[in-house]
Amino acid sequence: MNIEQLLKSSTVQAFQALFAAEVPETSVTINLTKKEFEGDYTVVTFPLVKLSKRSPEETGRLIGDALKEKLNFISKFNVVKGFLNISFTDQFWIERLQEINTNAFTAFPKNGKKVLLEYCSPNTNKPLHIGHVRNMLLGYSTTEILKATGYDVTTVSIYNDRGIAICKSMAAYIERGNGATPQSTGIKGDHLIGDYYVLFGQIVNEQLRAKYNVSAEQDIFKTIGKEKEVAEQETEIFAKAKDLLLKWEAGDTDTIALWKKMNGWVYEGYQVTYDMMGVKFDKDYYESQTYKLGKDIIDEGLTKGVFYKRADGAVAIDLTPDGLDEKILLRSDGTSIYMTQDLGTAQVRYDEYHMDRMIYVVANEQDYHFKVLKLCLQKLGKQWADGIHHLSYSMVESPTGRFKSREGKTADADDMIAEVLRIAEEKTKELGKTDGFTEEEAQHLYRTIGLAALKYFILKVNPYQKIIFNPEESIDFHGNTGPFVQSSYVRTRSILRKHGNDSLPLDTATPLHNSERELMLLIYEYPGTVKYAADNYNPAEMANYVYNLAKVYNKFYNELPILTAETEREKNLRILLSKVTGDTIRKGMKLLGIEVPERM
RNA sequence: UGAUGUAUAGCUCAAUCGGAAGAGCGCCGGUCUACGAAGCCGGGAAUGCAGGUUCGAGUCCUGCUACGUCAACCA
Numbered sequence: 212m213n214i215e216q217l218l219k220s221s222t223v224q225a226f227q228a229l230f231a232a233e234v235p236e237t238s239v240t241i242n243l244t245k246k247e248f249e250g251d252y253t254v255v256t257f258p259l260v261k262l263s264k265r266s267p268e269e270t271g272r273l274i275g276d277a278l279k280e281k282l283n284f285i286s287k288f289n290v291v292k293g294f295l296n297i298s299f300t301d302q303f304w305i306e307r308l309q310e311i312n313t314n315a316f317t318a319f320p321k322n323g324k325k326v327l328l329e330y331c332s333p334n335t336n337k338p339l340h341i342g343h344v345r346n347m348l349l350g351y352s353t354t355e356i357l358k359a360t361g362y363d364v365t366t367v368s369i370y371n372d373r374g375i376a377i378c379k380s381m382a383a384y385i386e387r388g389n390g391a392t393p394q395s396t397g398i399k400g401d402h403l404i405g406d407y408y409v410l411f412g413q414i415v416n417e418q419l420r421a422k423y424n425v426s427a428e429q430d431i432f433k434t435i436g437k438e439k440e441v442a443e444q445e446t447e448i449f450a451k452a453k454d455l456l457l458k459w460e461a462g463d464t465d466t467i468a469l470w471k472k473m474n475g476w477v478y479e480g481y482q483v484t485y486d487m488m489g490v491k492f493d494k495d496y497y498e499s500q501t502y503k504l505g506k507d508i509i510d511e512g513l514t515k516g517v518f519y520k521r522a523d524g525a526v527a528i529d530l531t532p533d534g535l536d537e538k539i540l541l542r543s544d545g546t547s548i549y550m551t552q553d554l555g556t557a558q559v560r561y562d563e564y565h566m567d568r569m570i571y572v573v574a575n576e577q578d579y580h581f582k583v584l585k586l587c588l589q590k591l592g593k594q595w596a597d598g599i600h601h602l603s604y605s606m607v608e609s610p611t612g613r614f615k616s617r618e619g620k621t622a623d624a625d626d627m628i629a630e631v632l633r634i635a636e637e638k639t640k641e642l643g644k645t646d647g648f649t650e651e652e653a654q655h656l657y658r659t660i661g662l663a664a665l666k667y668f669i670l671k672v673n674p675y676q677k678i679i680f681n682p683e684e685s686i687d688f689h690g691n692t693g694p695f696v697q698s699s700y701v702r703t704r705s706i707l708r709k710h711g712n713d714s715l716p717l718d719t720a721t722p723l724h725n726s727e728r729e730l731m732l733l734i735y736e737y738p739g740t741v742k743y744a745a746d747n748y749n750p751a752e753m754a755n756y757v758y759n760l761a762k763v764y765n766k767f768y769n770e771l772p773i774l775t776a777e778t779e780r781e782k783n784l785r786i787l788l789s790k791v792t793g794d795t796i797r798k799g800m801k802l803l804g805i806e807v808p809e810r811m
Numbered sequence: 812u813g814a815u816g817u818a819u820a821g822c823u824c825a826a827u828c829g830g831a832a833g834a835g836c837g838c839c840g841g842u843c844u845a846c847g848a849a850g851c852c853g854g855g856a857a858u859g860c861a862g863g864u865u866c867g868a869g870u871c872c873u874g875c876u877a878c879g880u881c882a883a884c885c886a
Contacts, residue, residue, distance in 0.1 A: 237828070245831055255830050257866060267866085293866080294831065334886080371886070440885095525884055534814070535882085542884040549886055578815065579881050605816080606879085613879090642849070660849090672824065675816070677879075679823070688849055690835040691824080698849045705847055743827060755825065758834085769842095769851045776846095789846095811849080 214252065214735075215241045218278075218297070222254055225277035232262040243732065249289060250296025251732060257293035267293035301723040304731045305784065309717060311734055311791050317798060319738070322361035327564050328354055330572035331368045331490070335477045336376040336408045338401040339484050339624040341607045341614060341680065342574060345669050348804065349604055350572040351490045352670060352750035355802045360745040365564060369496040369556070372474050375456055380404050381469055382452040383411040393476050399483065399625065400476030411448060418446040487628055487662075489804055496556065502547060504555025508591070509541050517590045528587055538583050553584050561595050568598040570748070575603040575675070602748050605677035607669070627682075628665065634685050635661030635694075644811055656808055660694050663805045667693030670803050671754040691758050693805055696796060699761035700807040703793030706773055706786060715787045718780035726767040730788055733763050734795050741802065750803055757799040764792045 219239050226234050238258040244250035256271045263270040271290035275297065279285045284303035289296050310316055330350025333343055354364050384391075384407045393400045416431055419442055425434045432439050443449050458466040485491060509526050512518030518528050524543035530536060540550055560569065571581060581601035588596035606613060607622075614622035636657040639645055645653045664686045671691065672678050688694040723731075737756070744752035773789060776782035797807050 240828080240830065242827095242830075246833095248831075253831085257830065260866075291831080374886080376886085523884085527884095536814095539884050544884080546884085548884065574880095575816070576880060577886090580886095582815095603816090608879090638849075644847090644849085676824080677817075681823095687836070690849090692835085692849080694849055695835095698847080702847060702850085709846065739827085747827085751825090752827085755834090762834085765850060766852095768846085772846070774846045810847090 217282075218252055218254065221278055221281055222274060225274050225281065226259060226263070229273050229277060230263045234259055234262060243736075244296045246729075248291060248294070248296050250298050251728070252297050252299075254295040254297065255293060256290075256295055260293070271295040301721065301728075302719045304723060304728060305717055305719045305721060307735055308731055308784075308787060308791065311731075311737075311795075312787060317359075317738060317741075317795075319359060319361040319741075321363070324362050324568070325564060325566040326357055326362045326364045326568045326570060327367060327560055327566040328357070328364055328570040328572065329367045329369065331492070332370070332573070333481070334371040334376055335401075335404070335474050336380045337405045338399070338480065340622045341624060341627060342622075344488070344624050344627065344665075345604060345607055345678070346572055346574070347485075347488050347490045348666055348669050349602065349674055349750060351488075351804045352753070352802060353570070353572070353602065353748050355804065356741060356745045356750060356753065359741055359802055362745075365493045365566070366491075367494045367496060367560075368492045369498060369501070370478075371498045373459065373470075373499040373502060375452060376408070377404075377470065377474065378452040378455040378459065379411040379449075380407040381455050381466075381473060382448055383407040383414060384473065385451070385469075386414065386448065393479070399480045400478070401480030401484075402625070403480075404473055404477050411452070414448045415443045415446050418448060419443075422446075484624055484628075487625075489662075498552070501556050501559070502552050504559060505547055505551035505553070506541075506555070508554045508558055509551065512540070512587070512591055515591060517587075528583075528590070530583065530586060533586055535579070535583060535586070538587075540587070550580070550583065550587075553580075554587060557584065557588060557596075557599070558593075561593075566595070566598065568600060569595075570600045570602050572602045572604070575605050577601075578603055600748065602674065604674035607678045607680050610679060610681050628662070631665045631686055632657055632661035634688070635664065638688055639811070656811060659806050659808050660688075660697065660811060663693030663697055663800075663807075664688055665693075666803060666805050667696070667754060670750045671758070673751045674749060694811075696757050696761045696800065697805075697807050697811060699764050700793055700796045700800075701809065701811050702768060703764070703789045703796070704809050706789045707793070709774055710786050715783040715790075717783060717787065721778075721780045721784050724771060726763070726770045727784070727788060730760075730763050730767050730792065733760055734791055737795050737799070744802075753799050753802050757796055757803070760792065760796055760799070764789075764796075 218241050219236055222239050223234055223236055226232065240255045242253045242255070244253045254271075254274065256267050256274065259274075260267050260270050263273075265273070268290050271293065275288040275290060275295050278297065279288060284299050285297055286300040287298045328350060331343060331347050333339055350366070354366055357364050387410060388407065391403065393403050396403060398406065419425065419431050419435070420427070422445070423431075423435050425431050432442060435442060455466055459470060509518065512528070513520065513526065518526050518540060520526055524545075525539050526541035527537050527539050530538055538550070539548065540554070542548060557569065560566070573581065578601065581599070581603075585596055585599045588599070608614065639657060639660060645656060648656065668686050669678060686692075740752060740756045744750060767788070771785060773785040774782065776785055800807050
């Protein structure tokens with residue numbers, strides 16, 4: 212039963228009977244009653260007074276009387292200005308508790324819609340950084356939320372595994388690598404390749420200093436008066452990287468072998484991080500295999516007259532009518548650019564999956580890019596392009612602004628994870644919570660808690676909001692945090708362990724306390740919250756929800772005795788409330804990709 | 812210059828078609844011989860500025876200010 216919908220339609224009917232006037236359902240708003248007033252749900256009567264021609268108070272009273280007459284589970288109501296606060300009977304809520312305690316309550320039926328969701332998609336010349344962490348968390352959680360609401364979701368990642376960037380790492384490796392491997396150095400594969408990418412930059416600097424006779428104290432690029440991107444092209448090491456790129460494109464055996472070897476190390480390294488984060492992809496795409504895609508779409512666009520060939524030979528589309536600019540889609544020499552590939556890849560994916568929606572989890576730097584992508588496909592008359600959605604998110608920044616690579620370790624994903632696990636271990640030991648744990652169990656617990664802290668910290672913020680992360684101040688474990696929610700869950704488990712497995716007959720005539728009602732109302736909101744989070748592609752909705760639930764449970768827990776309740780029926784009710792609270796927290800956290808422990 | 816996003820308490824964040832502005836951190840004060848104190852209870856503090864629409868605006872409209880991002884035949 213959808214209570215809010217029922218109240219809404221009942222209000223419309225009552226209004227018609229009372230005032231012989233029709234109000235649209237859209238003008239009736241139902242909210243949860245605010246805490247400082249008595250009631251469960253509130254009907255806002257301000258919009259109705261025009262037609263009722265009575266004061267807000269009188270309108271509220273009349274509707275309240277009519278509703279109470281019609282719906283036998285309304286126990287009472289009060290009117291404050293234009294707010295009609297309605298209370299339901301205790302029996303009604305206890306029946307809802309029974310309803311909640313069934314699997315059907317949180318299960319959405321399959322809706323037959325297919326979703327393709329792309330996320331993570333790193334460049335293979337560097338380890339994952341904090342931005343990828345946010346991306347992975349959003350991508351994973353959104354996938355879980357969509358699945359929970361009935362979608363059939365396929366996740367994909369695309370690796371930017373070719374191009375000048377990886378060739379730079381290769382060039383530096385050839386120059387100074389001495390055959391180093393992850394095994395010989397003990398360095399994680401993606402970090403090893405990242406180190407050579409950094410080394411490439413250092414070699415560029417060395418060579419420029421030597422060439423222009425710039426001392427170590429002076430800033431090279433200021434001294435020689437050239438942009439870094441321009442100056443580096445003058446160096447021998449850059450020439451070698453460029454040469455590797457050409458050889459790669461020509462299919463040179465040795466070059467391809469080295470490229471495969473080094474990328475292989477990177478994937479091994481990424482896999483370790485993925486396993487730690489708990490993410491996985493149904494399908495991997497590689498730019499080396501897709502970068503030539505898109506030419507067909509260009510031809511199609513030219514034939515249809517949607518694209519045009521400029522005098523210089525480049526293919527473009529004029530998006531000025533849509534408030535954008537002229538956008539080049541193919542270089543004048545006929546080679547692809549990023550957009551060409553993305554157009555082609557989108558078509559290939561549609562041909563393969565025939566998905567109803569295609570979601571790209573990509574940072575908001577690329578808002579413009581995805582607007583163009585979607586528009587191009589729509590203008591080509593592809594219906595499925597309407598289902599393209601760019602799940603855009605803001606950057607994670609340090610207190611001084613954007614994380615720069617030279618700030619080094621602070622922005623590295625693996626370091627960040629290691630740090631939060633270390634803190635989890637430290638705090639857990641401080642509290643003496645692992646007595647009786649084996650070493651293996653303890654380690655698993657630290658990981659569960661640490662990852663919860665990290666994941667929740669990032670997911671609780673709306674995607675469009677930037678996150679300020681101060682590496683100097685460690686992620687908190689108190690208050691609005693993942694460990695807080697976990698610890699509330701652990702309490703519910705503790706209660707159930709002590710109680711045992713006895714059945715819990717409910718007496719629907721048990722009088723309810725406020726904190727019990729508050730808890731039931733919130734649990735009852737769970738399916739609506741999941742739906743809302745799915746519709747808005749927003750895991751933060753779920754994070755806020757589980758936090759609220761944990762908070763309300765703690766209040767209930769502190770106010771009322773559970774196992775030592777005065778009467779048997781109160782005890783049974785409260786134990787069942789503890790159980791469904793725990794179940795709901797666990798389900799909600801799962802949608803965030805966060806595990807809950809039995810003890811902590 | 813244009814497009815786009817953001818601006819809420821000292822700090823970090825919430826606020827479901829416009830409907831009664833909420834948390835956490837920090838600070839102060841209570842609360843464990845224990846149904847688990849990573850908790851609970853109490854205290855003070857906020858919608859960038861100026862207009863407009865509305866019974867009602869943090870939310871919608873106009874203008875302004877500040878910060879971010881984008882506007883490559885880069886990715």
